[in-house]
Amino acid sequence: MTKDECKQVVLDIIADIAPDEDLSNVKPDVRLRDQLQLDSMDFLDIVMELRKRHGIEVPEADYIQLASLDSCAEYLTPKFNALASKG
């Protein structure tokens, strides 16, 4: 998985948990909370959906890594690739 593909995975999840948001111009380097109506429960949803859909676990101490699309990609892409290599 590339980092761009990883960002799309996160965007697909956000599209479901924040269905009123326009995601066409999300800036990858800006905190998601600063450009979208997302609260702490929504971030728990992102964590839950990563677990449900992709088997990815994000420990609470690492939630901060989900701040922006760029940081999501940095943090999650190796996890996806590690899973794939096990697969």
Added chain:
Amino acid sequence: MSSTLPRIVITGVGLTAPNGNSLAEFRKNLLTGVAGVERMEVRYMGTLLAGVCHYDALKYQKKKELRVGTRAGSISIYCAREALADAGLSVDALVKDRTGIYIGCTEHGNVETENEIYNISKFNYDTKFWSHYHNPRTVANNPAGETSLNLGTTGPAYTIGAACAAGNMGLIHAAQMLRLGEVDLAICGGVSESIHTFGIFAGFKSQGALASHEDPTKASRPFDKARNGIVVSEGGALYTLERLDDALRRGAKIYGEIAGYCVNSDASDYVLPNPQRQAECVRKALANARLEARDIHIVNTHATATPLGDIQECEAIRAVFGEGCPDTHINNTKSFIGHCMGAAGALELAGNLPSFDDLVVHPTINVDDLDPQCALPGLVLNVPKKAGRVDAILNNSFGMLGINSTLIVKRYAA
């Protein structure tokens, strides 16, 4: 009702029923014989009959609110907003800390709990897949709390758990709070999301009390010999209640005045009704309203189309209205919409309120062969009936564990 207590009036109605999403549409269908029962897929059970509401949930909520919240919350928000609009009250202009929300519920949380158990069943029952929304969705005050969030009101907002007597209870409690001066405006009534839990269907089926019929619109048939149980329905009806002086001061439309009420308990069985206590509830409500039985022009029955329950309520009504009440008409709204559980009393009252204006009594439909044990004088069967006068409506709602509620609304007269 003591004359020293403030008079309480109904100034707005918002509703969604299986056969209508406004009072006008609902009433029109009650007068033209349009039922609202349909086939629905129920988890684990297959195709069953249910009363399903088709209101526009996105009229007052965002998609995210619908995803996070509950069906009961959504129904409540829709009904509350519709009631406020009907009352001519702008949400922005509400005195937020003087507005109370009192919503009757049969139950709450079964739907959301079943959904979560079904969800984790897909993950080998690993509870780490259990939603963090479970608790806010299942707390008993959820429907009222979601409504306060949506409206931004900061006064009291809670639910009243009273089984199928709950719809009346919302209005009764609101009237009490207005009389006590706790709030200046009450948004009140009852809601139900019960069709989204298989458990209620399965429970009634195990009890031998779930209706079946090849034609869904004929499945709910109180008082008919061929009745075979309850059609479970969802719905909601919320009202704006105000003290009369406040309503007059702002020139509000007045649908009717809360004349009196009673709530009592059978203390005799978990499930079986008790005609003596029901009759007592009706009599006490009449006394509370300072009315005689003959003063009531419409008795809206609770009858759910169970073989025994209908007979027992008829026994109670016969005891109070059997003689000397030539102008008392008796009807049943569940024959159109099934049993809307916590919303039942509130919706059924709404369906009858327009009778103050048009003097027409909506019928009980689907009575092809009247059960002689239900043959009450004054029953309005299958077609509407023009009444000479309609000055008082008595609304019965009874529930499991033996809770009875009777609410009397009278025509407003200065």
